[in-house]
Amino acid sequence: MQTYIARRLLQAIPVLLLITFLVFFLEQLIPGDPVYALIGSSGGQELAPSVIRQYRKEFHLDDPIPVQYAIWLQHALHGDFGKSIKSQRPVTEELRARIPVTLQLGLAALIIGIVVSFPLGITAALFRNSLLDRAITVFSIAAVSIPGFFLAILLIILFAVKLRWLPASGFTEVTTNPVKAIKLLILPAFVLSSGSIGGLTRFVRSSLLEVLRADYVRTARAKGLPGTRVIWLHALKNAMLPVSTIIGLQIGFLLAGALIIEQIFAIPGIGRYVIQGFTDKDFPVVQGYVLLVATCILVTSLLTDLIYSVLDPRIRFR
């Protein structure tokens, strides 16, 4: 067990370093003098050579690239992603202030995703090849194929414009006005979960089908256990193992999806913030965001692997 954890952690370190290098390298791709991108050139103004020289010194732009990277990495590891050009405040602070909002949206979407897809997937597997199974399959393929932004538009037209049941956009803290907050969160959270619902439903179905074919399920049936007991105790328990890893991997979809969903529903999370940063040519904001998202996904997938190895000891000996 310890060796497995140690090996996985050791493998993750070079990946994390590569991610940081990739994010650092984005800076090198900027055409022209990066000084302009890093301090923000207003209207293509030319800076005096002495000013440029001063900034190049401040950002270590005259050092060799490996040295620049080392300095950048040292800052990044201390949570210093530089200052936002627009607000002149540290990017870390700006992102941290908005993380709880995105987290609320993501969690709500994850819960909806699980609550909808598990019963659907299990039903489809138990009534395999029936009309119900076909219908659920079609539903899950459609859920994956309809892009979130279009589904959002359809739902806004239906529930906000025509029926006027739900507000079209906005965000309120749960603590200040719970009813309004939940009303505002329903549509975005559902849209964000739609991609996960499709994928999870299909995965739960195939995972359960796999287990239902296993010898021990046949044995349980053969020794005369009632069908429901076989399914709930023997089959589902084992079918949920691989499903647990997929849930861990949803965070990537959710974070990428939040980028679009937060924009549509005017939710002030990190996704909306980074799009604003992109529009303002606020490069440090975009850079900090990419690094934050990549690190989150890497850490979650590592944790998922470790949890899975605890749940299913066979994995450690592969």
Place this chain on the structure above:
Amino acid sequence: MSTSSEPLAVQPVLAGGWQLSPRLRPWLRMLSDPIIAASVVIVVFFAVCAIFAPLLAPYDPYQTNTNPGAFLKGPSWTHLLGTDVLGRDQLSRMLYGARVSLGVGVVATALGGSVGVLLGLIAGFVRGIVDDVIMRCVEALLSIPQLVLALGLLAALGRSVHTLVIAIGIGGIAFLARLVRSQVLSVREFDYVLAARTIGAHPMRVLFRHVWPNCTAPVIVSLSLGVGFAVLAESGLSFLGLGVPPPTPSWGSLLQYAFQYLYGYAYLSIVPGVAISLLILSLSLIGDGLRDVLDPSLRGR
């Protein structure tokens, strides 16, 4: 993989004594599924729209008309899909938009796919330190969602169609590399590969003549799905206003314009939205169908 080994008697004999190649039969079986046939028709239809957009478009997609009563008009006989906020013909913009949406999707997937396949082949065949280095890079790339990576690259390189293709293509590298590598790892253990090595075939010959042909099935399937992901990424970025710079139309940017006039002009967003959804749905159904044809062991999963 499907070299003819079945008795000739089973083959359907067409008029004139010409026999259908056994290689074609699984494809015909795939097309006989009405859902997959419909998907192929839809994709071909959109492709025709994209290729012949200049011939099919009734108006110049960039021609604005801001005379009162000429913009934000509903569908009519003069403008089948209505006009947008600048009085541009929505049908013409849809047709030209197909060029960008499909073009970016296909080119990005082809570029990212080829790089990914090459990396996967090298990693799986050479093994050792090269494999480790490539796979760590792949894992790093996999940790950054396609959309987020594209956002970073577009922020650094600036918005243009070329940057968009590169940004979306890079996101596809990692999936293909991982897939091909695992395929190579299993194929290289086959006896006929050992036989080829034993008689002294050059490693390059073993790789491209013996290993690669047996890796193509899952690659074709995932490329078909990859085009769908790329179209999704392009339309998502364009919808956010990060994709192709205006006034070039793409389905995503048409939807972005339409979104601003949701109240009262909902029809403007329905057409591009349905087009994107249909295209992605069809591509993923074709991908499923291809998987059934090319890799029967995975059928029904």
